[in-house]
Amino acid sequence: MPIYEYRCRGCAHEFELLVRGRLTPACTSCGSEKLEKLISLPRVHSDARKERSLAAAKKRDTKLGSERTRAQREYELSHND
Template sequence: MPIYEYACRDCNHRFEALVRSDTTPECPQCHSIQLEKQLSVFATTGASASVPDLPPSPCGSGACCMPGGGCGFQ
């Protein structure tokens, strides 16, 4: 069951709901079904959203190598 974000058109309450494909969500505040699905955004943690550089692979390709030094891409 996916989690969706909604905004109620009647009372403007914003909430998340775990929704099954055969159910219609309702606002937990006013019980209206006049909802607008919101665009979900992903959060990051830490002061920087950058990903640290990975060490080079033994084969020099920069690809992820297999345990024991074998390259999974060559």
């Protein structure tokens, strides 16, 4: 079952829709059936891209973790009862 991308000619809303059988798609925003099918670009995920994404996520998570630890420590020091 293919997923297609559409643009509504009435309200210019762009959306993706799973098309089953011979159903006529309608705009998810205004309900119009006057749609333009868009050309979708294939998404390719190579091993190198996956590794770069994981490395970037790990770096981001490490930074957020240290910021949270620092904020928690500052809170504890300022509320030392």
